[in-house]
Amino acid sequence: MxxxxxxxxxSRQSPSLKADIASAVSELTAGIxxxxxxxxxxIVKSVDAGDWFAGGKSLAEQKLASYWIDIHVTEGTNTKDEKAAxxxxxxxxxxxxxxxxxxETYLHVDEVRGDAYGFGGLSQERRYIAGKLDVSLKAA
Known part of the structure; x- marks a missing residue:
């Protein structure tokens, strides 16, 4: 989640570029x-290369691409090796x-505490506990 x-x-542009990025990110996030x-x-956002600076020069000047990926995951759900891969x-x-x-292209894995992160109005900690209760009730 x-x-x-x-x-x-x-500098590469195509009608499907944002969808291609989202697909690749989703695939690697699921697989690794x-x-x-x-x-x-x-969420995929394009930034003009003239507005992106690295090493004191715009990426337009350097004729290079870059990205910043920020992913939020529940703390402790991935190993150091998984994150490195x-x-x-x-x-x-x-x-x-x-x-x-x-x-100077970045990816940041934000590990967020399960009680401070969630979706659909429920924290990940509550989802975890509910899942454990379902398992124990079914086993009884």
């Missing part, structure tokens, strides 16, 4: 971080979609 925000800049794509929300795989996939990436 992560909420993922993707801001990107690229084991997050259900049916409850994954992704996710960062590496995302960098590779986004380079395929956006073109040559500036090395």
């Amino acid at each position: 992560p909420l993922i925000t993707v801001a990107y800049t690229s 971080l084991h997050k259900d794509p049916n409850v994954t929300a992704i 996710y960062l590496a795989a995302m960098f590779k996939r986004m380079a395929e979609i956006l073109g040559s990436l500036h090395p």
